[in-house]
Amino acid sequence: MKLTVNGTAHELGGDGTIDALLDELGATKAHTALMVNGNVVPSEQWATTPLNENDEVEMLVFVGGG
Template sequence: MEIYLNGEREKVNPGETVRELLSRKGLGDARVVLVYNGQVLPEEDWGEPLEEEAAVEVLTIVGGG
């Protein structure tokens, strides 16, 4: 199945959780904010499985002026 990850199509395994997705993407322990279908998803909910066609935004703090 597929989701939208930061605006791009991304294949995910059925039943894959948010935490597993982040880990697979090399962000296992990075400090990020996760927006799931337009809502901030608190870290305690990152064990929930991803839904087909979900829009997932992964945001982080970067240098800026």
């Protein structure tokens, strides 16, 4: 399935959920915030929220430091 992730085209495999996308991208889920088509999706819903063809996903990964 074709998605746009942070403005870049991405072909998603897996089961088509947000969890599958994050696993595919190697994201640290505990440090990630995510929006799909402009709507914030809480982390509790990632395993059950399906992604659809041409969805636009914005990910923010929080990094510590100073």
